[in-house]
Amino acid sequence: MEKYEELLLALRKVIRAIDLYSKQLNKYSGLTAPQLLILREINAANGITASKVAQNINLSPATVSNVIERLEHRQLIHRHRSEQDKRRVSLYLTEQGLTLLExxxxxxxxxxxxxxxxxxxxxxxxxxSSMQRIANMMDAERLDAAPVLEVGSYHKLDH
Incomplete structure (x- = not known):
């Protein structure tokens, strides 16, 4: 087997392990990895803003906003508009969200x-350095990615 074949096989195994974990996470909790990551971030900094969540987990504000809408629709989080500054909206876990997170x-x-x-x-x-080189070789260095292991489209998986 050529070295590039061995490398591609190893990459496929990593992708498969991440995919299996993602399916297991969704099966047992009904959450995607980005949803879990955002719930954990909100729990860690009660009253955090969506833009700060996006910054902390290295995802685009648009992606985080979409996930937050889904979490709010499921009544796992709620938003609270500041009385002092109406532009500031803080995020909090609901009891249901906290229970699910635990x-x-x-x-x-x-x-x-x-x-x-x-x-x-x-x-x-x-x-x-090796993984950074691989990401570069796959033209993936500019992709929107969080420090959470999951495969697939965030938008597609968050429904």
């Missing part, structure tokens, strides 16, 4: 992060 599995990347941080510094740097 029952939801940990994001796939948490286990990955523990294993990655256990590596020596040189190996972390090597993996990072």
């Amino acid at each position: 029952k939801a599995p940990q994001p796939l990347q948490e286990d990955f992060i523990e294993k990655f941080q256990a590596l020596d510094e040189w190996e972390q740097s090597l993996l990072l």
Whole structure:
């Protein structure tokens, strides 16, 4: 097997592992990974704004806005407009949202992060530079991506 074939096989395995986790997450909690990530961000900073959520998780404001609308429609979060500044809208978890968040599995990347941080510094740097090179080779460096492991279109999966 050629080295490029081995690399592509390894990439397919990573994509498959992420896909399986995403399906499992949706099956058990009814959430997509971006939804879980946003719920966790709102829970961590009660009263956070949508723009700050987008900034913190490195997704476009439009993507976050769409996900927030779905979460609000499911009554997992609610918005509160500031009395002092009507332009400021803060996000809060509902009781239902908090209950769902507590029952939801940990994001796939948490286990990955523990294993990655256990590596020596040189190996972390090597993996990072290799993945950045792969992203560049696939013309993926400009894609909207959050530090959450999931495959597929965010818009499609958030319905």
